[in-house]
Amino acid sequence: MTDAAPNPLRDPRDRRLPRIAGPCGLVLFGVTGDLSTKKVMPAIYDLANRGLLPPGFSLVGFARRDWANQDFAQIVHDAVKRHARTEFREEVWKQLAEGIRFVPGDFADDVAFAKLRRTIEELDQERGTAGNHAFYLSIPPKFFGDVVGQLKEHGLTERDEGSWRRVVVEKPFGHDLASARELNAVLADVFPTGSVFRIDHYLGKETVQNILAMRFANELFEPIWNANYVDHVQITMAEDIGIGGRAGYYDGIGAARDVIQNHLLQLLALVAMEEPTSFAADSLRIEKQKVLESVVLPRRLDLSTARGQYAAGWAGGEKVRGFLEEDGVKKSSTTETYAAVKLLVDTRRWAGVPFYLRTGKRLGRRVTEVAVVFKRAPHLPFGPTATEELTHNALVIRVQPDEGMTLRFGSKVPGTQMEIRDVTMDFAYGGSFTEASPEAYERLILDVLLGDPPLFPRHEEVELSWKILDPIMEHWAGQGRPEQYEPGMWGPSTADEMLARDGRTWRRP
Amino acid sequence: MIELLDTTAAGIAAALVKARTSAGSPVMGMVLTLVIVVDEDEAEAAMDAAKAASHEHPARVLGVILGDGRGTGRVDAQVATGQGWSGETAMIRMRGEVCRHAESVVLPLLLPDAPVAVWWPCDPPDDPATDPLGALGQRRITDAAAATRARTKAMEIQCASYARGNTDLAWTRLTRWRALLAAALDQHPLKVRRASVEAERISPSADLLVAWLQDRLKVPVERRSSEGPGITEVVLETGEGDIRIARPSGGLATFTSPGQPDRPVALPRRAIPELLAEELRRLDEDEVYAATARRLAGRGATKRAQRRSTGRRTTRRTGGKTS
Structure with missing residues (x-):
């Protein structure tokens, strides 16, 4: 970044002001799993409800389903209604719903990943997500390699100056030292260490x-x-x-x-x-x-x-x-x-x-x-x-x-x-x-979007x-x-x- | 619930212990004492708000209703624990002479060591810090928007008597707006040339927002009137275009910024329990509010001085409300 003057509306003594994530979007792999519907989606809504997500925040689902955007939005809507911690407000949902997209496809499907790239670029245009995207891999670790490889191949991990790409993974982080190293090598090959967020919700x-x-x-x-x-x-x-x-x-x-x-x-x-x-x-x-x-x-x-x-x-x-x-x-x-x-x-x-x-x-x-x-x-x-x-x-x-x-x-x-x-x-x-x-997930997802790593192993x-x-x-x-x-x-x-x-x-x- | 007629602080304290023991749990996990000074009419709503906030801040809540100050003094109380409360409550009704010595009833009932917050849900004293009950707390919460007398000047009066620990819910209502405006300038680190705030004609929050923007940005800030509800629009003018947050109907706002598509953003008007819970989260001095209050009070003082020296009617009518 340039040597911009500090924001005059910010004051370190002003501790009421929450940190709101900058413009960004989240791409969710594995949208039908328990974790996605019970934790991740409700946490995103709760963050929006607390005013901590940026205007224009976008959520992209990726899965092997024959869905349109609305179908995925319905899944998110149901998950939020059932599991969100805070009360359901129509206006908050409206803010979220406008940024929901779905890309159908297989992890091996080149066409789908090309479409994912286009979707993200459109979001940058339409919603102002400014090239900042986090990829949340809520999928079994054996697929990490495929997905991360595809992301790299289709240029989804390339970022412009001043924007970021991050990857979020859940445990298990391997099943022994050798596999953990292997897994890390897969991620490290594509994402720099500071961009890999391992979620241990505890x-x-x-x-x-x-x-x-x-x-x-x-x-x-x-x-x-x-x-x-x-x-x-x-x-x-x-x-x-x-x-x-x-x-x-x-x-x-x-x-x-x-x-x-x-x-x-x-x-x-x-x-x-x-x-x-x-x-x-x-x-x-x-x-x-x-x-x-x-x-x-x-x-x-x-x-x-x-x-x-x-x-x-x-x-x-x-x-x-x-x-x-x-x-x-x-x-x-x-x-x-x-x-x-x-x-x-x-x-x-x-x-x-x-x-x-x-x-x-x-x-x-x-x-x-x-x-x-x-x-x-x-x-x-x-x-x-x-x-x-x-x-x-x-x-x-x-x-x-x-x-x-x-x-x-x-x-x-x-x-x-x-x-x-x-x-x-x-x-x-x-x-x-x-x-x-x-909820722990709210805190952790917000920290991912802010790029604040203390709570991640x-x-x-x-x-x-x-x-x-x-x-x-x-x-x-x-x-x-x-x-x-x-x-x-x-x-x-x-x-x-x-x-x-x-x-x-x-x-x- | 334990009903006490014609009682004293000692009687209420004993009843609190008794209620706790009979609820089966003699432990005290309360983190603060909240004193609510309220009228009979508003008491129930205020206690409900405190009940909701008590889930985040388990507290001993003392509702103080000051009745008619004439005649011999009398104190009645209702004491309870549980029943949806996290913590314990005493509703204390005073009338007669004792109303002028309410602090003598409240002081013995404060939790040992724990911080004390005093909240006036409707009409606050002009100088909360020197009010006998207000002096017991390190946090004094007023609500200029709920004032029933001197409505146009309630905020100015509170700002003029600002003391360490004072805060007003009109300020709390601004947190979401301020967070969004600060985030907008995080994204667009541009120099703001001038700004404007549009709101209902009488809106203490809007007055504070104007003062805050003036204080932080050091630029002219215009105050415009609308039909509301609350604040309806804030504009920051920059060299590259306007940053605008418009909320015409109080709920969903539209966020406009240079070179970016318009985006909807939820900006709900928060209810009292939520505001109260935010207030109780931090009990030290809010320095940013202090600076804002000083500016608003200073502006009011200058205006009054101008009015006195010129004596012109027109200034009086528009001044202080819409500018």
């Missing part, structure tokens, strides 16, 4: 961003945020549902690749990292990367990991099928639906503090949380019976649902002589926040995560079939034994 959540606020804006927690006071950390992401109709995706991938590699390791990085020099994307990434580089695996993986498959039984009052009986799952499948691992962070701050990560399907309830469990007081000046029910102090960051924070500490039971028991103190900005606070982080996970996956591959666990409970007994060996127990979230 990072768009308010509570996750609040981890940074809590850690670095307060004086209260930082002094105890280290191995001197912290006994261990438990990071849990549990789902009460089974795999549903996703056998095709899930079988062969499993819980560890699906969740630990991205969400849980990102949470670990945010909890364990040092203070970044600023909240700029690069500074954050450097710190996260440092932590991920310092993660080491225990020597005996058989003693420090656990996995399982949910069996048939009762969960939450419902009779449910076991994983091996789900449609589309091979009877001989060794894919785990529960995974727990113990990781160590080799830094001065965390030396000797284990991080236990667990995730699973068909567990007791849907919950994601980070529990920082503190050591017991070194000396208790009470009688031995007084503190029998006192365990460890803990600080729990509840990511979802019911976002908030819980502090567990000991308190005297009223009416007794001196009986000390665990009590919890709850902060639930959350309960109400869920309604009013923007870079390929270095993705590769480091695979380096952590690959040895575990290899170990499991040689272990035969995973243990069956009862649905609706908290996972296989081997996971409990794994903690018991360290003299600890899993928290019931």
Whole structure:
């Protein structure tokens, strides 16, 4: 850009003014998927409703369907009506609808991509999108290569001076280190690093961003945020549902690749990292990367990991099928639906503090949380019976649902002589926040359009995560079939034994 | 709901604790106290707006209705938690002598440490910061557009008495307009030569918008009258052509800029709960509003001085409203 004078209507002190994305459009591949209709389209509408999309914003759908523009607009309309967070306003819809286009075609279809190019050029003319376009690949990763190759071949990735082209991809970012590198090579071949946005929707959540606020804006927690006071950390992401109709995706991938590699390791990085020099994307990434580089695996993986498959039984009052009986799952499948691992962070701050990560399907309830469990007081000046029910102090960051924070500490039971028991103190900005606070996808899509990358993992982080996970996956591959666990409970007994060996127990979230 | 007749602050405080305990959840997750000073007629609408805003900002909401100030003092209250509220509420009705000492009832009921916002949904005091109730808050929210007396001058009066922490919903209503205008100049970094704002004849928001544009752009800004609703058009004149946002019917606007096709853009008029929620998001001083208020107040003062010195009727009729 030229040395234009600063915009006189902007003032850094004017924090009411939201940042509105500049003129741009979004091209969506894979328009009928769950993710597109439940998350992406509603988020776009919600952004428009909040006045954060530029006038002239355009949405182009690309799929193998025999549709006209109106048909696609109808799909978007229905998705918005059903899933949008904010109320439906006719004028907002009108603003959006005028910019909706559809290009029918196959990923191998040259004619279709030529038409896509013409469509985008027309939009630049008619709607003033100024050559700025983001390509959202809501499609299986095996097609990334085809689509990106086509985009390049048809000149869709060429940009004029001052405009941008970006690509957005969803997890999984590969299934091991080699495939992640391959995938990255495919994208990097066409798009420069800064133009690739990997969406890990957990990072768009308010509570996750609040981890940074809590850690670095307060004086209260930082002094105890280290191995001197912290006994261990438990990071849990549990789902009460089974795999549903996703056998095709899930079988062969499993819980560890699906969740630990991205969400849980990102949470670990945010909890364990040092203070970044600023909240700029690069500074954050450097710190996260440092932590991920310092993660080491225990020597005996058989003693420090656990996995399982949910069996048939009762969960939450419902009779449910076991994983091996789900449609589309091979009877001989060794894919785990529960995974727990113990990781160590080799830094001065965390030396000797284990991080236990667990995730699973068909567990007791849907919950994601980070529990920082503190050591017991070194000396208790009470009688031995007084503190029998006192365990460890803990600080729990509840990511979802019911976002908030819980502090567990000991308190005297009223009416007794001196009986000390665990009590919890709850902060639930959350309960109400869920309604009013923007969905993670809104934040992330807006950040893509603004070109603001702090909340997106870079390929270095993705590769480091695979380096952590690959040895575990290899170990499991040689272990035969995973243990069956009862649905609706908290996972296989081997996971409990794994903690018991360290003299600890899993928290019931 | 707990009904208290002829009570005191201590009685209300005890009832709040009791209501919380009987609701089964003795925890307090409230982030601020919101004091609403309101008339009996407007009370219900104001409490509804606060209820909606409480979902984003769980708060202790104290509705204060000041009745007839004559006779012996009496305080009645209704205390509740839950029922669609995130937080807890007390509706306090005062009459008689105590009306002149309302702060003595409210002060003991403020949440410890948490920030306090005071909101006047209709007629605000001329100087909210020195008002006894206003002085309790670090955020004082007025609404010049809802004033029932001195309607043409309500905004000027508020601007003239501006103090740190004051804000007016007429300013909040402008956020979308201002965001769009700022975004327009992001896209077209052009020098603006002059500007104009067209709105209803009495529109505090339009007056503020004129003052803001003058303050930021340092160019003449013309104020034109229309039938409304609210602000109907803003034009920024540049060397390459006009940047124009026209919203003739309050909802969908048309955005016109040099060398670009016309584009529709949603610019809805936002309801009070949404405005209130925006106000409660930031409780520190709004420096840009401060500068805008100073400019508007300064302009009013100059005009009054001119009027006094010339004494011409015509100036009086047009001045201050349409220019």
